Amino acid sequence: MTTATTPVTPDYRRTMRRASTNPVIKLLKRIPAFITIIVLVLLTAYPLFWMVINSLKGKADFLDNPSYALPETWVWENYARAWEVGNLATTITNSIIVTIPSLILIVILGTAAGFALEVMVFKGKNAILLFVLAGIMIPGQMIILPLFTTFFSIGLVGSLTPLIIIYTAGGLPLTTFMMATYFRAIPREVFEASTLDGASILRSFFSVGFPMVRNAVFTVAIVQFFLIWNDLLIALIFAGQRKLNTIQVGLLNFSGEYGAIDYGPLFAAIVITVGGILVLYLFLNQRIMKGLAAGAVKG
Amino acid sequence: MNSVLGDKKAIAILLGPALLVYTLITMVPVLWSFGLTFFKGNPLQGFEFNGIVNYQRIFTDSYVHDAFWFTIKYAIITSIGQIILGYGLALLYMFVLKKSSTLVRTLVFFPVVLPTVAISLLYQKLFQSAPNDGLINELLVNVGLGSVDWLGAGDTAFIVIVIMDIWRSMGFYGVLLFSGLLDIPEDIIESARIDGARFWSLLRHIILPMSLPILFASIIFSLNGTVKVFDSVFALTAGGPGNQTTPLTLYMYRTAFQFSDYGYGSTIALLLTIICLVITLMLFRSSRRDNTL
Numbered sequence: 001m002t003t004a005t006t007p008v009t010p011d012y013r014r015t016m017r018r019a020s021t022n023p024v025i026k027l028l029k030r031i032p033a034f035i036t037i038i039v040l041v042l043l044t045a046y047p048l049f050w051m052v053i054n055s056l057k058g059k060a061d062f063l064d065n066p067s068y069a070l071p072e073t074w075v076w077e078n079y080a081r082a083w084e085v086g087n088l089a090t091t092i093t094n095s096i097i098v099t100i101p102s103l104i105l106i107v108i109l110g111t112a113a114g115f116a117l118e119v120m121v122f123k124g125k126n127a128i129l130l131f132v133l134a135g136i137m138i139p140g141q142m143i144i145l146p147l148f149t150t151f152f153s154i155g156l157v158g159s160l161t162p163l164i165i166i167y168t169a170g171g172l173p174l175t176t177f178m179m180a181t182y183f184r185a186i187p188r189e190v191f192e193a194s195t196l197d198g199a200s201i202l203r204s205f206f207s208v209g210f211p212m213v214r215n216a217v218f219t220v221a222i223v224q225f226f227l228i229w230n231d232l233l234i235a236l237i238f239a240g241q242r243k244l245n246t247i248q249v250g251l252l253n254f255s256g257e258y259g260a261i262d263y264g265p266l267f268a269a270i271v272i273t274v275g276g277i278l279v280l281y282l283f284l285n286q287r288i289m290k291g292l293a294a295g296a297v298k299g
Numbered sequence: 300m301n302s303v304l305g306d307k308k309a310i311a312i313l314l315g316p317a318l319l320v321y322t323l324i325t326m327v328p329v330l331w332s333f334g335l336t337f338f339k340g341n342p343l344q345g346f347e348f349n350g351i352v353n354y355q356r357i358f359t360d361s362y363v364h365d366a367f368w369f370t371i372k373y374a375i376i377t378s379i380g381q382i383i384l385g386y387g388l389a390l391l392y393m394f395v396l397k398k399s400s401t402l403v404r405t406l407v408f409f410p411v412v413l414p415t416v417a418i419s420l421l422y423q424k425l426f427q428s429a430p431n432d433g434l435i436n437e438l439l440v441n442v443g444l445g446s447v448d449w450l451g452a453g454d455t456a457f458i459v460i461v462i463m464d465i466w467r468s469m470g471f472y473g474v475l476l477f478s479g480l481l482d483i484p485e486d487i488i489e490s491a492r493i494d495g496a497r498f499w500s501l502l503r504h505i506i507l508p509m510s511l512p513i514l515f516a517s518i519i520f521s522l523n524g525t526v527k528v529f530d531s532v533f534a535l536t537a538g539g540p541g542n543q544t545t546p547l548t549l550y551m552y553r554t555a556f557q558f559s560d561y562g563y564g565s566t567i568a569l570l571l572t573i574i575c576l577v578i579t580l581m582l583f584r585s586s587r588r589d590n591t592l
Contacts, residue, residue, distance in 0.1 A: 033391075033395045033396075036391065036395075037391075037395075037396070037403060040388075040391075040403065040407060041403065041406060043466070044406055044407050044409065044410065044466075044470070045406065047421060047425060047434075048409075050425070050434055051421050051424075054424070062431060063430070063431055066437050067424075067431075067432070067433060067434050067437060068434060068437065109316050109317040109320065110317060112312075112313040112314070112316070112317065113313065113314050113316075113317035113318065115313055116309075116310050116313035116314035117314065119304065120304050120305065120306075120309070120310050120313070120314075121304045121305045122305055122307070122310055128314070128318070131326075132317075132318075132321060134326075135321060135325050135326075136579075137523065137572075137575045137576060137578075137579040138325060138329060138572060138575070139527050139548065139568065139571050139572060139575055140527075140529075141548055141551045141552070141564075141567070141568040141571055141572075142328070142329050142332050142565075142568045142569070142571070142572045143324070143325055143328035143329060143332065144328075144555075145328075145331075145332055145335060145555055145561050145564060145565055145568075146327070146328040146331035146332055146335070147324065147328050148342075149342045149561075152342055153342070165320075165324060166324060168320060168324075169320050169321055169323075169324030169325050170324075170325070172317050172320065172321045173321065173325075176317060188304075191304070192303070192304075195303045200306075200309070201303055201304065201306050201309045202309050202312060202313070205309075205313065226412055229414070230413075230414045230415055230416075230530070231530075232415065232416060232529065232530040232533060232534065233529050233530070233548075233552070236533075236552075237556065247414070248414055248415075248416040248530075251414075251416050251417060251420065252416050252420075252534055255420050255423075263424070266420065267424070270417045270420055270421055273414055273416075273417045274413055274414075274417050277412055277413055277414070278409075280412075281409060281412060285405045285408070285409075286401075286405070288408075288412060289404070289405070289408050289474050292411065292412075292471065292474075293471070293474050293475045293478060296471075296475055296517075296520055297475070297478075297516075
């Protein structure tokens with residue numbers, strides 16, 4: 001393949017191709033692509049739609065009619081039952097109580113550490129970065145037993161504090177690393193200039209560095225939000241008591257106690273859980289997609 | 300200038316808290332867990348030193364053997380499925396949908412952000428067989444095949460887990476690999492087209508070779524996630540029937556929290572950590588190669 005013919009604009013190419021093919025054949029050629037897209041959309045959206053119609057069915061409806069049929073009578077009270085019996089108000093509150101402080105701590109500590117490891121100059125910087133990076137690969141199973149022992153003996157088991165502490169520590173390696181790579185894109189001169197104007201380096205971090213990586217902070221927070229909100233392992237161990245259940249543990253328990261008897265409310269509880277995320281996704285989808293992909297590339 | 304950027308006090312204030320939390324909550328427990336591998340017992344009944352018994356046991360334990368191979372089989376099959384379908388999606392976005400791909404991309408990505416527990420419960424219902432059929436069995440019955448007790452046997456339950464985990468993450472790999480395709484210089488593709496290359500030979504000779512580094516990195520990234528599989532298995536099959544769909548993560552959880560054997564649990568966790576370490580080292584090698592290309 002020669003690259004000598006490079007200066008050809010896409011427009012030129014398009015007109016060339018269109019001229020050479022019959023429009024009917026061109027339309028026919030697009031049919032496989034159309035089918036692929038329809039299959040893809042059905043594959044993603046239909047299970048979710050199926051979940052919604054089943055959340056509105058009564059007990060008898062499940063036994064008498066096929067699951068893909070629309071509800072015979074629309075049982076909206078499934079949602080009220082799910083909310084009450086599934087303890088959703090408590091579990092959602094617990095998840096929020098755990099997630100928000102963890103996110104704030106991760107962002108502040110991780111950004112500061114990323115700044116120190118990228119912008120500041122000191123010995124052993126790379127060794128520390130490698131030490132922090134090692135945390136990304138360590139599975140939760142390797143740390144939970146000592147943590148459970150410790151939190152148990154100092155009487156913290158029975159509150160949501162262990163979750164906040166563990167999620168914070170768990171989020172720091174990836175966040176620190178991601179923030180360090182974002183700070184790499186900012187010229188050192190910016191910080192040197194601000195310190196020349198008389199600001200201390202701490203001040204120039206808070207008033208110059210932090211605002212400059214605002215977008216990156218948001219990206220990092222999105223990645224960590226989903227990791228924390230959707231976590232099951234740590235929550236099972238430290239939030240097993242009913243009053244501490246996070247939304248994932250609560251949903252699992254609800255399914256175990258109630259799901260085999262009455263499907264409608266279980267489906268309704270799943271819809272509520274998914275619906276909350278859907279609202280978030282409707283507003284932030286492009287940033288979420290970019291953020292999670294960045295988390296993978298940089299991690 | 301270096302004196303300002305080298306200010307020891309500022310470094311301590313910025314780096315200290317993160318390093319302290321990370322060391323105390325992650326690194327110290329790792330070493331402590333390693334220490335536990337030489338003990339038997341749990342915090343309530345106390346610990347008893349038992350040398351290398353846990354290590355002897357892990358090599359002869361048929362449950363560990365099964366869990367290890369389940370983990371490896373699951374990780375490899377799921378990762379390959381995720382990458383192949385993800386790459387297919389990326390090609391679709393890039394060459395068929397072009398500028399109008401945003402809507403499809405956004406839709407297919409949605410399951411990625413959904414809680415695993417919710418998706419697992421949904422899949423339990425989709426693949427249900429008793430007391431009445433779920434959607435998948437209804438489809439099979441309607442096309443003349445019999446209904447299958449999906450979650451009642453190890454082999455079929457494995458298939459359900461793999462399908463579910465590919466379904467919920469292919470959109471992610473689609474976006475990740477799509478961003479890789481966007482990095483291929485457009486003029487290379489254009490000039491090959493003008494030279495008369497058809498799509499398939501374009502794919503084989505230019506696009507695929509140029510996306511090999513990101514494909515390799517994605518596979519490793521995917522393996523690193525899939526060997527740690529816990530949520531989807533725990534919520535979908537709870538390791539059953541029997542222990543036929545039990546990965547190492549779940550066997551460790553059971554050993555520690557149901558059989559209260561922290562020492563042996565730590566030994567299984569150590570095996571898992573070693574697997575993760577091997578995969579991570581592979582990732583390091585692959586990213587080194589990227590830089591020299």
